[in-house]
Amino acid sequence: MSKDIRAIRGMKDILAQETPVWRHLEATARRILESYGYDEIRLPLLEATSLFERSIGDVTDIVEKEMYSFIDRNGDSLTLRPEGTAGCVRAGLEHGLLHNQVQRWWYAGAMFRHEKPQQGRYRQFHQIGAEAFGLAGPDIDAEMILLTARLWRELGIDAVRLELNSLGTPASRAAYRERLHAYFSAHRAALDADCQRRLERNPLRILDSKNPALAELIAAAPTMESTLDTDSRAHFQALQAMLAAAGVEFVLNPRLVRGLDYYTRTVFEWTTTALGAQGTVCAGGRYDGLVAQFGGRPTPAVGFAMGIERLISLLGQVGPGQGCDVYLIAVGDPAVLAALALAERLRTALPDLRLTTHCGGGGIKAQFKRADRSGAAIALVLGDDELGAGTVTAKFLRREAAQETLAQQHLEVQLPSLLARARG
Numbered sequence: 001m002s003k004d005i006r007a008i009r010g011m012k013d014i015l016a017q018e019t020p021v022w023r024h025l026e027a028t029a030r031r032i033l034e035s036y037g038y039d040e041i042r043l044p045l046l047e048a049t050s051l052f053e054r055s056i057g058d059v060t061d062i063v064e065k066e067m068y069s070f071i072d073r074n075g076d077s078l079t080l081r082p083e084g085t086a087g088c089v090r091a092g093l094e095h096g097l098l099h100n101q102v103q104r105w106w107y108a109g110a111m112f113r114h115e116k117p118q119q120g121r122y123r124q125f126h127q128i129g130a131e132a133f134g135l136a137g138p139d140i141d142a143e144m145i146l147l148t149a150r151l152w153r154e155l156g157i158d159a160v161r162l163e164l165n166s167l168g169t170p171a172s173r174a175a176y177r178e179r180l181h182a183y184f185s186a187h188r189a190a191l192d193a194d195c196q197r198r199l200e201r202n203p204l205r206i207l208d209s210k211n212p213a214l215a216e217l218i219a220a221a222p223t224m225e226s227t228l229d230t231d232s233r234a235h236f237q238a239l240q241a242m243l244a245a246a247g248v249e250f251v252l253n254p255r256l257v258r259g260l261d262y263y264t265r266t267v268f269e270w271t272t273t274a275l276g277a278q279g280t281v282c283a284g285g286r287y288d289g290l291v292a293q294f295g296g297r298p299t300p301a302v303g304f305a306m307g308i309e310r311l312i313s314l315l316g317q318v319g320p321g322q323g324c325d326v327y328l329i330a331v332g333d334p335a336v337l338a339a340l341a342l343a344e345r346l347r348t349a350l351p352d353l354r355l356t357t358h359c360g361g362g363g364i365k366a367q368f369k370r371a372d373r374s375g376a377a378i379a380l381v382l383g384d385d386e387l388g389a390g391t392v393t394a395k396f397l398r399r400e401a402a403q404e405t406l407a408q409q410h411l412e413v414q415l416p417s418l419l420a421r422a423r424g
C-alpha cells in the first residue's frame with residue numbers, strides 16, 4: 001500500500017474484533033450515568049480556538065502545543081476539541097441552561113490532542129465525561145466519584161486507586177502561586193527551560209513537570225494545604241467524610257494540580273499502575289469560576305472525563321468479533337433470489353437474530369467455508385432441491401449432528417430452538 005494513505009499517526013482504527021468491548025463499556029457507562037439522572041448531550045467536534053485558550057489556559061501543554069487548530073475558509077481560527085468541558089460551558093451559556101438551574105450532563109466522543117503517541121496516549125482518543133452545573137456542595141463531588149467507582153465495579157476493574165486534592169478558591173490559589181513562585185525563584189538556576197518559562201506565567205504547572213532531574217525539588221515544594229482557605233478546607237473535609245462513609249478508598253495527593261487551568265477546590269484522578277506511564281484512566285474536579293469567566297452568572301460546576309482507550313486496555317479482553325448466528329447459503333440464481341426474501345422475512349420475525357446471507361456467488365463448498373469463518377452456529381442451505389420442496393437444509397457448524405430438513409414456511413418458529421441445540 002502506498003505510504004501516503006496510512007492512518008494519521010496517533011489515530012487508531014477500532015476494528016470489528018474490538019468493538020464488542022467498546023460497546024460493552026459504553027453501554028455500561030450510559031446505563032450508570034442515566035441511573036444517576038445525567039442526560040446526554042452531543043456537541044460539535046470543532047469550536048473557536050479562543051474557547052479552549054480561555055478555559056484550559058494558555059500556559060498549559062494542551063494550548064501551548066497540542067491543539068489541532070487551523071484557519072478555515074472564512075479566516076476564523078478553529079480547533080478540534082481537545083476535551084469536552086469547555087464546549088459544555090459554551091453550550092450551556094449559549095442556550096441559557098445554566099442560570100438558576102441544576103444540570104447534570106454526560107457526553108461521549110472523540111477528542112484530539114497532538115501529543116507524542118505511545119501506549120495509552122493517542123492523538124485522537126475517546127472520552128466519556130460528565131458535568132454538573134449549579135451545585136456548590138461536596139455532595140455532588142462525592143456523587144461523581146461514587147458514580148465512577150460503581151462503573152469500575154460493574155466493569156470488574158479493580159486495579160485503580162483514587163487520588164484527591166483541593167486547589168482552593170481563586171484567591172487561595174493565587175496565594176499558593178505566590179508561595180510557589182518564591183520557592184522556585186530561589187531555585188531558578190536548577191529549573192529546565194520549560195519550567196523557567198512556567199515560573200513567571202503559571203508556577204503551579206511546574207509541579208506537573210515529568211523531568212526526573214526536578215523530582216526532588218518538586219517534592220520539597222510547599223503544598224496547597226498551607227494556603228487553603230477555610231471554606232475550601234471544610235468542603236474538602238466534608239467530601240472526604242462522605243467518601244469514607246460510602247466506603248470509597250482514596251489517597252490524598254497534595255501534588256495533584258491537573259493539566260488544565262480551570263479547576264478550583266476538589267480535583268481527583270483515578271490511576272492505575274497496570275498501564276505504564278499513561279496511568280490516569282479518569283480525571284476531573286470543580287471549576288466554579290469558568291462559567292463566570294465566559295460572561296455567565298457565577299455558577300458552581302464539577303465534572304470528570306475518562307479515557308476509553310485506557311479503560312479498554314484495563315479490561316484487556318479483546319475477543320473475536322461476535323460474528324453471526326446463522327449463515328444462509330444459496331446455490332443457483334433462483335435460490336439466491338429466494339434466499340434474499342427468506343432472510344428478510346426471518347429478520348422481521350426474529351429481530352435479535354444475527355443472520356448473514358452469503359453474497360458473491362460460488363459453489364456450495366466455498367460457501368460453507370465462508371459460513372465456517374463467519375462464526376455462525378448454523379448454516380442454512382437453499383439449492384434447487386430445497387426450492388422445489390419449499391424447505392431448507394440446516395447444518396450445525398460447531399458440533400456433530402445429522403443435517404435436518406425444515407419447512408421454509410415455519411422456519412421462524414423453529415429457528416430459535418434449533419439455534420439453542422446447535423450451540424449445545
Ligand code: HAM
Binds near residue numbers: 281284
Ligand atoms: P484530562 O485529564 O485532560 O481531563 O483528560 C481526562 C482523561 O482522558 C485522562 O485521564 C485520560 O484517561 C484521557 N486522555 C487524555 N488525553 C489522552 C490521550 N492523548 N490519549 C488517550 N487518553 C487520553 C479533561 O479532559 C477534563 N475535561 C476532565 C473534566 C471534566 N474536568 C471537569 N470536567
